[in-house]
Amino acid sequence: MIRRIPQQPRDRGIPDATVARLPLYLRALNGLAERAVATVSSEDLAVAAGVNSAKLRKDLSHLGSYGTRGVGYDVQYLIYQISRELGLTQDWAVAIVGVGNLGRALANYGGFVSRGFRVAGLLDADPEVVGDHIAGLVVEHSDELESVIAKRGVSIVVIATPATAAQAVCDRVIASGVTSILNFAPVVLTVPAGVDVRKVDLSIELQILAFHEQRKVNGGPVMGEEWAGEVS
Amino acid sequence: MIRRIPQQPRDRGIPDATVARLPLYLRALNGLAERAVATVSSEDLAVAAGVNSAKLRKDLSHLGSYGTRGVGYDVQYLIYQISRELGLTQDWAVAIVGVGNLGRALANYGGFVSRGFRVAGLLDADPEVVGDHIAGLVVEHSDELESVIAKRGVSIVVIATPATAAQAVCDRVIASGVTSILNFAPVVLTVPAGVDVRKVDLSIELQILAFHEQRKVNGGPVMGEEWAGEVS
DNA sequence: TCGACTTTGTGCATCACTTCACAAAGGCAC
DNA sequence: GTGCCTTTGTGAAGTGATGCACAAAGTCGA
Incomplete structure (x- = not known):
């Protein structure tokens, strides 16, 4: 789903699979930090994040050698390093376009703010919705999209x-x-090279679950059922 | 994120990566069907789904030989086969626990109903929310969880x-x-073997975007910044 | 200071997925 | 029919991720 920009050869080449797991580690570490844990071994952190400890160590090794052999990782230091790597030490202005049920849920979602993402604009094409106050913001008309992006530094x-x-x-x-x-x-979405699009589709996840659920129940798709439609 | 059940050796062994893409193909096919397209080549379908055509053909070959050489795939027939494989030809009763902003958005999300998923229950622990009417359902108290699952065949x-x-x-x-x-x-979530959990974390996707965005802007994490916390 | 113990970081084998490239299969015109 | 053209389905090679297993590096108690 990510189109990597070809001209920029990822400087230290962190694998995509690793990048996708860093937020997971970060969350587990924040949980430990809240409970005032000072250091953590790769084994314990791996359990908290739900991954294999060897994988965790390899992932972290891509960022640098931030652990201490015989001891583990300093929780605060590792939080800082992962945050920095993910770019969460800076403030990102986010605009949400489309303030339906989902847009509202996203605007109110606490997980954004706590990680350096600031909702800087809510936009909708429906005049009914424009003007509503949501999560401390006023919904603006989609016509303002370009100016909101420019004026508020939305990236x-x-x-x-x-x-x-x-x-x-x-x-x-x-x-x-x-x-x-x-x-x-x-x-x-069709986008030019150099633009990253990530997609979240709620129904896809359910469909994948249904696939596995079906396998459990039937041991596979129902074979007795026959195709009732016409073929060419 | 999926823990595969070890005792059941996936009968026709469809790779997880393929299963994850089937819903994508299904959506592209539904789009074609709406425009009354009768047959489609792997090349065209691949473009519509945003993947490589060789990958598409290999994915479909895991389901069987449903194409016609020199012609392509019959759209309706392929929709049926993928739906059957994913288990979408049957009706799945879904319960949503937690009717906050996100739960509401999910209850109202049209993508579920249209794919054989029926929201059969909405539950929340907050007495304020219990009794609300959302998407044609009345929110019930979480205490009813077990009975709702049992009585309505929630899977x-x-x-x-x-x-x-x-x-x-x-x-x-x-x-x-x-x-x-x-x-x-x-x-x-910690679950016993045999239970499938899929996770969607909205902030993880944003964090991955931030990582790539940062790389574009700076060519990597800010290196001048130094660690200000105390170590050990 | 030393030796036992713990835990990291990583080379290597393995596995899974992707992509290429082409033979086999079918349609269609004549 | 016959031969040309299109497109599938798939072996095989390439790429990337995973997990094992262990040497290296550090801690800590005596």
């Missing part, structure tokens, strides 16, 4: 519009210079 | 509670015989 845009509006919003957002997009609309 | 549970409540809900749900859980709470 990441969340698209939570209906599927039909998503590509148009995406195009405008990219034209405004944004190169990181989180897409909740159930469409494949 | 998939969505956890959208605060992090602190998630594990307890999870345990009760599993005790009621459910083995498929979709978790939105930002915690690693």
Whole structure:
């Protein structure tokens, strides 16, 4: 789902699979920090994050040697290093386009603010919704998209519009210079090289669960059922 | 994130990576079907789904030989086959636990119903919320969890509670015989073998975007900044 | 200071997924 | 029919992630 920019050869080459797990480690570490744990072994942290300890160590080794042999990792120091690597030591302005049920949930989601993401704008095309106060912000009209992005230094845009509006919003957002997009609309967005799109589709996860559930129940798809439609 | 059940050697062994893409193909096919397209080549379908055509063909070959050489795939037939493989030809009763902003958004999300998922129950621990009408359902108290699961044949549970409540809900749900859980709470759930948990964490996706965004801007993490905390 | 013990960091083998490239299969025109 | 053209399905090579197993490096008690 990520199109890597070819001209920039990832300087220290952290594998995508590792990057995807760093937030997981970060959350586990924050949990430990809250309980005032000073150091943690790769084994314990791996359990807390739900991964294999060898994998954890290899992942962390991509960031540098931040552990102490015989002891483990300093929790605070590791939190800082992972945060820095992920770019969470700086403040990111995020705009959410589409303030339906999902957009509202996202605007109110505490997990953003606590990790350096600041919701700097809420936009919707529906005049009914424009003007509403949500999570301390006033919903603005989609027409303001470009100016909101420019004026508030938005660098990441969340698209939570209906599927039909998503590509148009995406195009405008990219034209405004944004190169990181989180897409909740159930469409494949077409973007130029250099733009990162991550997609979250709630129903896909359920479909994957249904697949496994079916296997448990039936030991596979129902074979007796026959195709009732017409074929060519 | 999925713990595969070891005793059941996936009968026709469809790779996890393939299963994760089938919903994507299904959506692309539904789009084509709406536009009354009768057949589609692997190349065209691949573009619509945003993947490589060789990968698409290999994925579909795991389901069987449903294409016609020189022509392509019959859209309706392929929709049926993928749906059957994913278990979407049957009706799945889903319960959503935790009716906050996210739970509400999920209850109202159209993508579920249209794919054979029926929201059969909404539960929350907050007496303020119990009794609310959402998406045609009345929110029930979490105490009813076990009876709702049993009486309405719920086989998939969505956890959208605060992090602190998630594990307890999870345990009760599993005790009621459910083995498929979709978790939105930002915690690693501990479950026995044979239970599938899929996790969606909205802030993780943003963190991954921030990582790539930072690389674009700075060419890597800010190196001048030094660690200000105390170590050991 | 030393030796026992713990835990990291990593080379290596393995496994899974991706991509290429092409033979086999079918449709279609004549 | 026959031969050309298109597109599938798949062996095989390539790429990347995983997990084992252990040497290296450090702590800590005596």
